[in-house]
Amino acid sequence: MSEATSQSNPPENDVIGSYFLDLWRHTSRTLAVKPETDSEFEQDEEPPTALDTVNSSGGFSLVGHDKLSLLYPNAHMHGHDVGVVQANRPAPTKRLLYYFEIFVKNAGQKGQIAIGFTTAGFKVRRQPGWEANSCGYHGDDGLLYCGHGKGETFGPTYTTGDTVGGGVNYEAQEFFFTKNGAVVGSVIKDVRGPVYPTVAVHSQNEEVIVNFGKDPFVFDIKAYEAEERTKQQMRVDSISISQETSYGIVRSYLQHYGYEDTLRLFDVAGKSTVPPITLSSGSILNEEAQTYALNQRKIIRQLIKSGQIDETFSTLNHWYPQLVQDQTSIIFLLLRCQKFIELVRENKVEEAVMYGRREFDRFRKCAVNDDLIKDCAALIAYEQPSKSSVGYLLGDSQRELVADLVNAMILSTNPKVTDPSACLHSCLDKIVRQITVCFLEKRAVNGDQGEAFNLSRVLKSGKKD
Template sequence: MIFNIENSDVKVEIPALKHYSSDLLSFNINKLEVNYTGNSNPSIPACVQCSHPAKPMPDSYIYYFEVKINSINSTRPSIVIGFTDESFMLNKVIGSSRKSFGLRSDGKLIHTAVQTMDYCPKFTQNDIIGCGIAFISQKIFFTRNGILIGKAFDFTENFPMFASATLSSPQDSVLFNFVGPFGFKLDEVLADEKKVFNNQVQEEKVDCRNIFYLVKEYLEYEGYPDTLQALEEHMDLKKTEPSNSGVISECYKSLDSSCQNCETQGKICNFCTKKIIETVEAKTNIQIPEPRNHYNSISLSSLYLKNTDFLKNPSKNSSEHNTKNLKQRGILRQIIITGNIKEAIKYLTEFFPEMLNDELCMLYLTMQEFIELIKSREIYKALDFGREKLAKFRNYTVYYRKNYDIPISVSHAFGIIAYKNPHESPLAAFLTWAQLDLTADLVNNRIMMRTQRPRSCLERVFKHFLCMENLYQETSFVKIF
């Protein structure tokens, strides 16, 4: 069932006073104005609370409300304005408990009953007393008739606080304003909060090595052994033995230059690849044939991965198995990027045989092999291949990379075969190098999912960053800070 939520009315509750039956208070119909009606001697205090807890207002990180003093007992301090927690006893005076903070009408701050101090002049009729929370600097402040009095309390505990007022005299009457417009302009407090926020950011100490290890773990996960090695050598995190990767760039003598597989494919075959790795790991100087087609050949420096300190000392989130198969995943990635999908499947069969039963892994490779036939203009072969290999995946989803990864059904992707010039078709992105890189990413991810390895920490950090960015944009907080 599909729900159309665009036209549905979303009920937004406007903050008001919590209404409760009491012989001591009478509430106006708008639930914003309250009068004290008790007549006992001595009088019994009565507290009112806002229906909503204090939360940052839009476009800021501040909560603020104002109370107009309609009338007041001028002979004794009978009104207290401030904040209370949800469990506060409503027959108590604000400030009589550890989780309540108040400004009394005689101008004294009150907290935990015994702690009082002079703060401002006494309240008079028609005064507008404002009270707010600056969440970043963790302080409670008060205003009077549009003028900031200053910081009143610090708070470090994390609990919901509610705007409140205590009345205790028959002359007491107040009017709450929770949504504005307010007599006090918040610009001054916002500017102070911005300074506090910027100072906190500047004072935050970040060990740069944590950044390197985030990148390292990402490279391990995605299967980039060359880049991982280069990162370590550049950062010189630990003393390592000199790299032997330059050895494999010399001309052929140690390898059989007449290898039929290399000759047929025009690129280094799986057998020669293994021999290169074994020889270099044994630190034997070798010479290999110059690749006949540099664009389609495997990058020789990517065939060798030195046992670096990164690999000997994997990060906490890296299992020994994942670090060990990094070399194989790196080679598999390079083979896929050359477009030699048959060779990639052979390599997969040898080092990751369990992946042959992974439908999505085989789908991505099969789709890429189909695309390679299109690129080489072997249309009839591609047609037969599609009928034989891709038909069973027709209801599956694949992706093509065009600035970002776009999902498309296999049946729709197969339509690329109908274009006379597929490079100018809407599906031309399938024919780019970026698509090969995407296929390598998808296959590597399937391998990592098989090992039940969680996504890299760097990816999670980036997702958190995007979520925070979206959150700030939604609340317009970014406009302030």
């Protein structure tokens, strides 16, 4: 008799099932609407694309028909006769950096051109940097103005033929400026709330052309971003974690998800590199919990990941009948849905239709799961379901979700487990979740600006071409 069948048959754990249903819904909301792309981490913020022709300084400047060029046509009479134009949208904030450039087509009579950032409601007849909550790098004197009319020594002047850029580094909370492809300098971003890329002209015939990213930048912003990420990584690498601790974290991850073969190889490799680990009584108990039904969990995970759902049911009925005896349970629902998905994957459409009619009817009484069943059923409506809005169901991540659910449910049958929610995550998962919370808290402190921690992005950044 297996260790599982010798135990009492506990009812299905709603905490575990509900968690994975919510996880499925989260996946359907994100991937079904917008497939994963290189810009997925920018959270759909619309970047500036043109100059704002509505909120501008009127007769003191002319915005071209392309909404990317700015001209000061007349001689100015007063110091406040500035031609200032903001971008049509604020700079996106849910990212590491934002950057734009201007090309000085004509420096005009005095070269009183400025590039910078301002907030909503800025007085558009004042140079950026002359008013509170604004910052500007000025071409005629090379000074940096931040919130008042007195500039500070900053960089070189710029004139006809020069390309000047302005950016926001949300990680460092700094504005930075460039000239002809090189960084001029940076300054603390002492401005709260969203900021608008802003350009100003102030003497006759001054003309600039703005590039919000439609054309390649003169400054290598990708290299700059890579350099900033390297700095981040260096700060992370400077945090000392003992080899024993990191080994234990990885090992517990492999145990939790039932990767028995990988765990065995990991232990063999670790014998020559990791000092002997002294386990406390608490660690011994945790070790027992993590290795509970390890071989069985490995076998069932392999069945699900290879799409063998009938075999999965058969195996569960043999080892853990208490988990699938309720045919309206969440684990039963997800396994039935996965069977339907596998039939579609094999292009067995007629069989999938018959299976869906037979199996999904029992769940229609529970309207809370109707959206997920509809997602599955929608697969048969497309000639190429993998390219449809519900194509995410055919990905390996859906199999992983079902496998993780079953794995957690098996762990919860351990009689020594008193809190079923402890079966949801490995130690490594909890660390990643804690890091995510810390990043979000840091972003909140910075006025909800900057990136959140995203493990997928971190893993992508480490890929080798």
